[in-house]
Amino acid sequence: MTAPLLSIRNLRTWFYTEAGVARAVDGVSFDIGAGETLGLVGESGSGKSVTALSILRLIQPPGRIESGSVIEFDGKDIVTLGDDEIRDIRGNRISMIFQEPMSALNPVFTVGDQVAEVARVHAGVSRKEAWDRAVEMLALTGMPDAESRAKQYPHQLSGGMRQRVLIAMALMMKPALVIADEPTTALDVTIQAQILDLLVDLQKKIGTSILMITHDLGVIAETASRVIVMYAGEVVEQAEVDSLFAKPHHPYTEGLMHSMPHIGHDQERLNVIPGTVPAPTEWPSGCRFRERCPYSWDRCETEHPLLYQIGEDHVSRCHLAIEPDRRNHPHPPVVVEAGVAAA
Amino acid sequence: MNGSAPLVSVRNLKKEFPIRKGILSRQVGAVKAVNDVSFDVARGETLGVVGESGCGKTTTGRAILRLIEPTSGEISFEGRDVRSMGTSELRALRREMQIIFQDPVSSLNPRMSVGAIIREGLTIHKLAEGAAADARVRQLLQEVGLRPEYSNRYPHEFSGGQRQRIGIARALSVEPKFIVCDEPVSALDVSVQAQVINLLEDLQRDHDLTYMFIAHDLSVVEHIADRVAVMYLGKIVELATADDLYREPLMPYTQALLSAVPIADPKARKERILLQGDVPSPANPPSGCVFHPRCHHPAKDAACAAIVPPLEEKTPGHLAACIKQPPTTVSWEQQKEAGGVHPPERYLPLAAVHA
Numbered sequence: 079m080t081a082p083l084l085s086i087r088n089l090r091t092w093f094y095t096e097a098g099v100a101r102a103v104d105g106v107s108f109d110i111g112a113g114e115t116l117g118l119v120g121e122s123g124s125g126k127s128v129t130a131l132s133i134l135r136l137i138q139p140p141g142r143i144e145s146g147s148v149i150e151f152d153g154k155d156i157v158t159l160g161d162d163e164i165r166d167i168r169g170n171r172i173s174m175i176f177q178e179p180m181s182a183l184n185p186v187f188t189v190g191d192q193v194a195e196v197a198r199v200h201a202g203v204s205r206k207e208a209w210d211r212a213v214e215m216l217a218l219t220g221m222p223d224a225e226s227r228a229k230q231y232p233h234q235l236s237g238g239m240r241q242r243v244l245i246a247m248a249l250m251m252k253p254a255l256v257i258a259d260e261p262t263t264a265l266d267v268t269i270q271a272q273i274l275d276l277l278v279d280l281q282k283k284i285g286t287s288i289l290m291i292t293h294d295l296g297v298i299a300e301t302a303s304r305v306i307v308m309y310a311g312e313v314v315e316q317a318e319v320d321s322l323f324a325k326p327h328h329p330y331t332e333g334l335m336h337s338m339p340h341i342g343h344d345q346e347r348l349n350v351i352p353g354t355v356p357a358p359t360e361w362p363s364g365c366r367f368r369e370r371c372p373y374s375w376d377r378c379e380t381e382h383p384l385l386y387q388i389g390e391d392h393v394s395r396c397h398l399a400i401e402p403d404r405r406n407h408p409h410p411p412v413v414v415e416a417g418v419a420a421a
Numbered sequence: 422m423n424g425s426a427p428l429v430s431v432r433n434l435k436k437e438f439p440i441r442k443g444i445l446s447r448q449v450g451a452v453k454a455v456n457d458v459s460f461d462v463a464r465g466e467t468l469g470v471v472g473e474s475g476c477g478k479t480t481t482g483r484a485i486l487r488l489i490e491p492t493s494g495e496i497s498f499e500g501r502d503v504r505s506m507g508t509s510e511l512r513a514l515r516r517e518m519q520i521i522f523q524d525p526v527s528s529l530n531p532r533m534s535v536g537a538i539i540r541e542g543l544t545i546h547k548l549a550e551g552a553a554a555d556a557r558v559r560q561l562l563q564e565v566g567l568r569p570e571y572s573n574r575y576p577h578e579f580s581g582g583q584r585q586r587i588g589i590a591r592a593l594s595v596e597p598k599f600i601v602c603d604e605p606v607s608a609l610d611v612s613v614q615a616q617v618i619n620l621l622e623d624l625q626r627d628h629d630l631t632y633m634f635i636a637h638d639l640s641v642v643e644h645i646a647d648r649v650a651v652m653y654l655g656k657i658v659e660l661a662t663a664d665d666l667y668r669e670p671l672m673p674y675t676q677a678l679l680s681a682v683p684i685a686d687p688k689a690r691k692e693r694i695l696l697q698g699d700v701p702s703p704a705n706p707p708s709g710c711v712f713h714p715r716c717h718h719p720a721k722d723a724a725c726a727a728i729v730p731p732l733e734e735k736t737p738g739h740l741a742a743c744i745k746q747p748p749t750t751v752s753w754e755q756q757k758e759a760g761g762v763h764p765p766e767r768y769l770p771l772a773a774v775h776a
Contacts (some may be wrong), residue, residue, distance in 0.1 A: 267681045273752040275693070333612060339618075350619060354583070
């Protein structure tokens with residue numbers, strides 16, 4: 079990786095809820111390189127979306143960024159920027175594509191107006207020029223007949239078309255980084271294929287970096303060059319995409335890969351990760367995955383694992399890195415089924 | 422499918438939703454959500470139904486249970502005519518046919534305890550009461566992998582996967598023969614999804630259940646289904662055993678659908694058949710083959726826009742609706758009369774094959 083575009087260090091974003099302090103993002107560090115697509119995988123409650131929102135400082139009370147830094151390429155720390163400065167970054171240097179295109183668009187404005195607004199706010203261009211740029215951008219996203227589509231309202235467009243509008247808005251200012259939070263999860267598979275191809279194509283044209291957040295390992299394998307796996311508010315594994323899929327190290331990553339059915343490789347029974355993600359108000363001591371892990375031993379209960387370097391550009395937050403023999407002796411995990419502890 | 426009579430048999434099922442306009446609410450058209458669909462579900466099998474939003478898969482599932490009244494067509498369950506049933510017969514039938522919904526949050530009443538939710542069916546169908554019902558609720562909870570003491574808790578206290586287990590326990594409570602599973606794992610995380618799929622398979626084995634498994638995720642359907650029906654714009658366009666369908670998809674739409682599935686292997690990156698544009702409106706479906714405007718079959722021609730392709734057997738037990746994939750009952754002469762210029766020719770793009 080070349081000099082990082084964005085360096086995230088020890089980011090902690092906590093939510094002060096009635097049930098206690100939810101440590102949704104709890105000490106996350108990683109870099110995003112210029113022009114790369116970094117995949118961020120994890121299930122609900124892993125902290126991946128809160129990480130994204132923290133990068134743009136979009137955390138609302140009762141949540142707040144507790145500590146850490148998000149350093150942009152020019153040395154500014156987004157965490158400590160003033161409101162005016164952060165507004166200048168959002169949608170301009172760093173933009174975001176959300177999962178649900180219907181709720182991310184304003185139903186009472188035409189889609190052309192909404193794309194044009196980005197240019198009027200950030201480039202200060204005239205209404206006419208902003209509109210022309212919006213139509214041009216919509217055409218670039220493969221919207222057929224962009225001129226007349228721009229005059230339509232969100233409800234008149236299909237889900238795939240709405241997602242193209244969001245992509246046009248996100249790329250309008252040719253940002254250095256686009257954060258795509260589950261950009262295709264709400265779409266059908268053939269439309270997902272269109273949108274993923276479009277993102278890859280536009281990335282080549284504009285040279286932007288993409289932080290691709292998804293729960294779908296297929297989407298990651300097809301788009302990302304490096305991957306970060308999050309679990310329980312932490313980064314548990316980070317590697318080049320080939321290395322991660324060939325040799326997943328962390329038992330959670332391994333479990334995730336084995337629990338997915340693969341077309342053309344049907345197995346009699348799916349492997350499962352027993353139990354569920356613990357509540358963010360009460361992360362277990364030691365390793366946060368240990369109760370669901372088939373390899374855990376006493377060390378996992380007492381000692382919070384570090385991110386061990388296990389190969390070139392490959393790190394894993396698992397004590398197996400220093401006691402690899404333990405992998406040869408799997409056992410039933412403490413939690414066996416949906417929240418039911420073994421007797 | 423084996424020789425015995427099918428459990429569920431559907432013939433020429435249609436469901437149209439009227440489009441009304443103006444102050445008089447005059448009907449100006451109809452959305453043909455399900456447009457002439459026929460299929461059987463054999464006892465003990467899992468029939469997968471796949472397709473994208475708006476293809477009619479959910480409407481088909483609900484029409485079988487008459488949760489939606491079909492416009493026309495025949496539905497029979499163990500030889501009984503479901504469409505002509507009165508209220509009391511229908512109520513009795515629903516003891517035998519159940520449904521599991523996609524969204525485990527909105528399909529459970531938040532004001533009822535888990536025990537009350539599961540008991541409701543027992544009470545309505547007079548299967549058990551008092552202490553016997555309590556015991557049955559505890560047994561059902563255990564069977565779906567939840568603690569019996571959870572019966573006093575409320576749905577919001579559970580995770581998505583656990584709520585889906587509650588929905589499954591509710592469906593099982595009346596000892597049904599047939600369960601329509603409508604996207605039962607789509608809202609769940611990958612690891613939880615695998616747990617629920619394994620549970621559904623265990624229950625099928627233990628209770629001789631027959632499933633109609635509706636989903637948009639092709640890899641999940643390949644795993645769980647014995648046979649698979651592919652729907653597009655209200656029609657079944659291909660129907661085959663899961664093995665045949667995934668090894669040799671014949672309908673060009675199925676081929677495109679399979680090629681679009683992202684593969685969780687960075688070394689397997691391959692070409693995709695990229696479909697242009699969106700699915701046309703079911704209020705105004707294309708003439709002839711509903712897929713023809715987006716079709717990539719090299720022999721596609723004017724005949725495809727003129728002739729409605731029959732769902733016909735291409736190889737034993739493998740049905741597809743395409744007049745360009747031989748063999749076809751629509752003769753080359755008929756195709757030429759309709760403006761056809763390319764004779765049918767077997768076509769299988771490698772992008773559609775998951776080796």
